[in-house]
Amino acid sequence: MTDQTAAELITRRIDQPLSSGEQADLDDHFAHCERTQNFSELITRIQACLEKYRSPEGLEQPGAGLDAITKERLQRRLLEVLTANLELRQVAEDPSTYTSDEKDKED
Amino acid sequence: MDPQNWVSRYGDQLYNYAVARLGNHHLAEEVVQEALLDAVRSMAKFKGQSTEKTWLFGILKFKIADHYRRQWKLKRPLSLSDEANPEERLFDGNGKWIEDAFGGTLGNLELSELWQVVQRCLHALPRNQACVFVLSVLEEKKREDICNELAISAANLSVRLHRARLGLAKCVAEQWPM
Numbered sequence: 001m002t003d004q005t006a007a008e009l010i011t012r013r014i015d016q017p018l019s020s021g022e023q024a025d026l027d028d029h030f031a032h033c034e035r036t037q038n039f040s041e042l043i044t045r046i047q048a049c050l051e052k053y054r055s056p057e058g059l060e061q062p063g064a065g066l067d068a069i070t071k072e073r074l075q076r077r078l079l080e081v082l083t084a085n086l087e088l089r090q091v092a093e094d095p096s097t098y099t100s101d102e103k104d105k106e107d
Numbered sequence: 108m109d110p111q112n113w114v115s116r117y118g119d120q121l122y123n124y125a126v127a128r129l130g131n132h133h134l135a136e137e138v139v140q141e142a143l144l145d146a147v148r149s150m151a152k153f154k155g156q157s158t159e160k161t162w163l164f165g166i167l168k169f170k171i172a173d174h175y176r177r178q179w180k181l182k183r184p185l186s187l188s189d190e191a192n193p194e195e196r197l198f199d200g201n202g203k204w205i206e207d208a209f210g211g212t213l214g215n216l217e218l219s220e221l222w223q224v225v226q227r228c229l230h231a232l233p234r235n236q237a238c239v240f241v242l243s244v245l246e247e248k249k250r251e252d253i254c255n256e257l258a259i260s261a262a263n264l265s266v267r268l269h270r271a272r273l274g275l276a277k278c279v280a281e282q283w284p285m
Binding site: 002003004005007008011012014015035036038039041042043045046048049050052053054056064065066070071074075077078079081082085 | 110111113114115118119120122123124127136139140143144147148150160161164194197198201202203204208209210211212213216218221222225244245246247250265268269272273275276279280
């Protein structure tokens with residue numbers, strides 16, 4: 001088995017189990033190829049890292065977070081849409097509120 | 108539902124989640140904003156079957172997947188033979204590791220530090236490989252769904268995922284000498 005084929009098996013086995021023959025061939029290859037062992041260990045560590053951090057329900061996502069200015073802008077925009085939505089709902093429930101508002105604006 | 112406090116309560120988590128998948132701060136901000144605004148507009152549809160946080164993340168996940176779907180369709184993907192193939196930089200003509208590939212043993216790595224390196228390397232991958240990797244590995248979408256959405260075969264997806272993993276490992280190894 002070449003190193004290239006071993007690498008293919010190593011990445012494939014993350015998503016689907018290898019056949020017993022493929023696994024045995026890979027184990028044989030590991031026995032005499034340190035680079036392939038190193039590659040396999042790195043792939044395993046990367047996969048563990050991805051599994052740990054990919055879920056929003058798992059650990060808090062490490063990272064810088066939003067900066068204060070963006071947060072403020074986002075908050076303002078959210079409140080604008082929230083207010084507009086509430087007004088629309090109010091109008092839907094009581095159409096007279098729309099008429100009176102419009103009259104106020106016209107006056 | 109407490110939309111007035113969404114930004115302070117979940118803003119950082121939503122943003123960090125998005126930037127890890129999109130690799131671009133402005134794009135991540137944009138997608139988080141879109142997700143929160145969509146959430147406000149569709150609050151009436153929230154049935155309370157999940158937590159507020161899970162619901163918001165669900166909307167964000169949809170937005171991220173949608174971004175990748177649109178990008179894939181907008182920019183015609185390269186064929187597999189034209190796409191950058193990390194195998195060419197890792198193996199010689201006989202399928203042997205080239206001299207400097209994975210030659211040393213791994214040192215101790217903090218998982219949180221590794222995560223920062225992985226994110227940088229993920230977004231240095233060719234666009235098509237990053238796309239299938241994010242959808243499959245980070246978003247955990249089913250392979251059949253990815254193939255249907257991107258109109259690619261299962262074999263094509265497997266090759267791109269393999270190349271993405273190889274490219275990622277090569278980049279991580281280079282940034283974190285063994």
